[in-house]
Amino acid sequence: MTDSQQDLGGKTREDAWRLVTENVQNEGLRKHMLCVEIAMRAYAEHYGGDPDYWGTLGLVHDWDWEIHPTAEGHPTEGARMLRETGWPEDFVRSILSHATYTDVPRSEIQDRALFACDELCGLIVATALVKPGKSLAEVDARSVSWVASPSTR
Numbered sequence: 001m002t003d004s005q006q007d008l009g010g011k012t013r014e015d016a017w018r019l020v021t022e023n024v025q026n027e028g029l030r031k032h033m034l035c036v037e038i039a040m041r042a043y044a045e046h047y048g049g050d051p052d053y054w055g056t057l058g059l060v061h062d063w064d065w066e067i068h069p070t071a072e073g074h075p076t077e078g079a080r081m082l083r084e085t086g087w088p089e090d091f092v093r094s095i096l097s098h099a100t101y102t103d104v105p106r107s108e109i110q111d112r113a114l115f116a117c118d119e120l121c122g123l124i125v126a127t128a129l130v131k132p133g134k135s136l137a138e139v140d141a142r143s144v145s146w147v148a149s150p151s152t153r
């Protein structure tokens with residue numbers, strides 16, 4: 001379990017989805033954030049976190065990419081905007097921690113899960129894209145591990 005509050009401060013998943021749909025037009029990026037949301041909910045259940053809080057972290061984590069598509073702006077400027085619109089500080093700190101260049105430590109377990117799920121979802125989608133049908137339905141654990149380290153098969 002974690003020491004942070006895991007309280008959305010009155011914000012909801014619907015608020016998060018509105019943030020995404022109002023600011024992200026790229027369908028692939030929306031799907032990526034939905035993928036990270038689903039993975040985060042699963043890891044919350046595994047590690048004893050709050051699935052709504054962890055899932056919302058996953059859903060929001062790249063919300064500002066189309067506004068700030070550089071390391072100078074994302075997620076730092078997006079975090080400032082989240083604070084200004086009432087998202088809780090712990091939540092915003094976790095969003096900042098998912099970028100390797102912000103110097104915000106991944107001090108909470110949900111921070112580490114967000115970092116891992118962000119990469120994991122990218123790997124799963126990349127695995128699907130090398131399958132003949134380019135479908136997630138063709139992806140299993142064995143094929144993901146092959147894509148991740150083909151020399152060890």
Ligand SMILES: [Fe+2]
Nearest residue numbers: 032061062118
């Ligand atoms: Fe991401």
